[in-house]
Amino acid sequence: MKLPSPPRAFRRSPPRPGQDDRNGGNGRNGRNGAPATKPTGKEQAVEGVASVVGWLDERTGASPFLRGFLYRKVPKGTNWYYTLGSATMFAFLSQAVTGVFLAMYYEPDPTRAYESASRITNEVFLGEFVRGMHKWGSSVMIILIFVHMARTFFFGAYKYPRELNWVIGVVLIVLTLLMGLTGYLLPFDQRSFWATVVAVNINASGPIVGPYLADFLRVGSEFGPTTISRFYALHMLLVPGLIAALIGAHLYLVAKLGTTAPPWLRAEKKDLLREEV
Amino acid sequence: MAESPPKYDPKSRYTEGRGIAGAFEGETVTRRRLMEGTAAAVGGIATMAFVLPGLGFALGPVFEDTNPEIWEDVGAESDFNDTSYVPRVISIDPEIGDAGKTTVYIRTFNRDIDKVVEGQDPQPYVAISTRCAHLGCPVRYIQASAKFVCPCHGGVYDSQGLVLGGPPVRPLDRFYTKAENGRVLVGDRFSLNSQLERFAPRDPSNHLDGLWQYLYPSRPTT
Numbered sequence: 001m002k003l004p005s006p007p008r009a010f011r012r013s014p015p016r017p018g019q020d021d022r023n024g025g026n027g028r029n030g031r032n033g034a035p036a037t038k039p040t041g042k043e044q045a046v047e048g049v050a051s052v053v054g055w056l057d058e059r060t061g062a063s064p065f066l067r068g069f070l071y072r073k074v075p076k077g078t079n080w081y082y083t084l085g086s087a088t089m090f091a092f093l094s095q096a097v098t099g100v101f102l103a104m105y106y107e108p109d110p111t112r113a114y115e116s117a118s119r120i121t122n123e124v125f126l127g128e129f130v131r132g133m134h135k136w137g138s139s140v141m142i143i144l145i146f147v148h149m150a151r152t153f154f155f156g157a158y159k160y161p162r163e164l165n166w167v168i169g170v171v172l173i174v175l176t177l178l179m180g181l182t183g184y185l186l187p188f189d190q191r192s193f194w195a196t197v198v199a200v201n202i203n204a205s206g207p208i209v210g211p212y213l214a215d216f217l218r219v220g221s222e223f224g225p226t227t228i229s230r231f232y233a234l235h236m237l238l239v240p241g242l243i244a245a246l247i248g249a250h251l252y253l254v255a256k257l258g259t260t261a262p263p264w265l266r267a268e269k270k271d272l273l274r275e276e277v
Numbered sequence: 278m279a280e281s282p283p284k285y286d287p288k289s290r291y292t293e294g295r296g297i298a299g300a301f302e303g304e305t306v307t308r309r310r311l312m313e314g315t316a317a318a319v320g321g322i323a324t325m326a327f328v329l330p331g332l333g334f335a336l337g338p339v340f341e342d343t344n345p346e347i348w349e350d351v352g353a354e355s356d357f358n359d360t361s362y363v364p365r366v367i368s369i370d371p372e373i374g375d376a377g378k379t380t381v382y383i384r385t386f387n388r389d390i391d392k393v394v395e396g397q398d399p400q401p402y403v404a405i406s407t408r409c410a411h412l413g414c415p416v417r418y419i420q421a422s423a424k425f426v427c428p429c430h431g432g433v434y435d436s437q438g439l440v441l442g443g444p445p446v447r448p449l450d451r452f453y454t455k456a457e458n459g460r461v462l463v464g465d466r467f468s469l470n471s472q473l474e475r476f477a478p479r480d481p482s483n484h485l486d487g488l489w490q491y492l493y494p495s496r497p498t499t
Contacts, residue, residue, distance in 0.1 A: 110373035110374060110376050193376060194415075194429075197412075197414070198412040198413060198414065201412040201413040201480055201481045201482050202482070204483060205480075205482035205483070207492035210480075210482075210483075210493070211483060211493060211496070212339050215338065215339040216338075216339055219338045220338045221478065222369050222377075223369075224372070224373065224377075225370065225372040225373050
């Protein structure tokens with residue numbers, strides 16, 4: 001299998017004339033006399049980046065892995081629909097970053113939550129923008145993850161040997177919906193309060209375990225002082241951690257198993273087989 | 278070695294027969310396996326040492342009564358009559374401000390219209406919770422039609438809080454009441470089945486009639 005050669009910056013530069021090859025790149029190249037021409041600033045910058053990257057690569061062995069991961073072969077017919085998974089991941093990253101910054105101003109306390117959320121919107125510099133990104137981004141992520149699932153389904157990409165990746169994806173969808181549910185309470189206005197009351201009571205309607213699940217979510221039998229901090233902890237620590245870990249597993253399996261060709265390419269393949277016979 | 282197997286069997290050929298290198302003669306558990314087991318056990322115990330308390334910490338409130346008994350004054354006895362409801366706002370949880378408040382419809386117990394369940398003391402006042410028995414939205418009493426109506430999913434109850442239509446699975450909850458020194462006090466919540474028999478408080482959507490009631494046990498604390 002011939003892989004494309006790595007970008008220039010990743011490659012070790014060939015030794016200069018008169019330079020001891022074994023000591024290449026350690027700054028001692030002036031030992032047998034200074035180089036003929038002084039390197040330009042640009043060359044020095046490239047050399048500096050290359051030596052840092054080389055230093056890291058020598059100690060981590062990352063480049064064969066990264067080359068295999070980033071330059072892996074994809075089937076003929078790969079198209080824009082194959083970017084939906086990455087799009088969902090970037091929506092998640094956007095949520096993570098904006099969420100971290102929102103957490104710097106938000107106070108998960110029933111008497112302070114609404115005020116701190118409206119302070120973010122009305123007073124904090126760019127607060128409206130960051131909160132808007134997070135709010136609308138949540139819908140974007142949910143739409144993208146479902147479109148991604150539909151693509152996987154209609155392309156038959158869930159079939160052997162990729163069933164486990166489908167299962168992980170379904171868990172990711174459930175976790176994403178859980179993010180939506182737990183995040184909805186946090187602005188703590190009338191809409192989010194009553195939506196949460198109803199959502200928790202829907203959980204309570206499950207037989208046997210339902211009432212216990214509702215008590216777990218509410219921290220007791222009634223909406224109480226720590227309900228909002230429990231939702232906050234689920235929303236910003238537990239569920240995102242699980243999502244990040246499962247995205248890692250999902251991507252590992254994508255790289256390991258490869259992607260499928262679009263279903264409409266199969267007809268071509270059959271024609272090819274017939275010709276050979 | 279303290280960890281050597283307690284029963285030393287000199288005739289064992291376990292390690293020798295399998296050609297396991299470096300094993301002592303007659304050893305049944307190799308040192309490698311013993312170390313593997315020890316490492317797994319120590320790791321497991323260390324993990325459980327923080328996972329179990331953490332889980333208990335998170336699940337604890339399910340098994341304890343987090344709402345202390347409060348009797349809240351809702352007005353003088355003369356404020357209420359036995360034919361029409363008077364709305365009053367009480368605090369279910371005073372710690373969380375407005376979010377912990379709820380409306381209660383109160384009237385005096387009326388022997389002509391209120392049913393007395395055998396074996397259960399009738400409450401001196403009928404204090405009906407506005408928490409819909411479907412999914413917990415706030416119901417409103419419509420005086421003209423003498424019905425409680427829920428805005429969310431169309432649940433309708435009669436003036437006793439019994440279900441007339443829509444998705445609710447049991448009548449509206451009520452609160453314990455008592456009169457002291459001419460003041461009316463409202464206490465804890467209780468739930469009712471369709472015969473207006475009293476039960477420990479349940480979540481909305483939990484059935485209390487027929488076979489369904491066995492799927493929704495009461496809380497461990499009540």
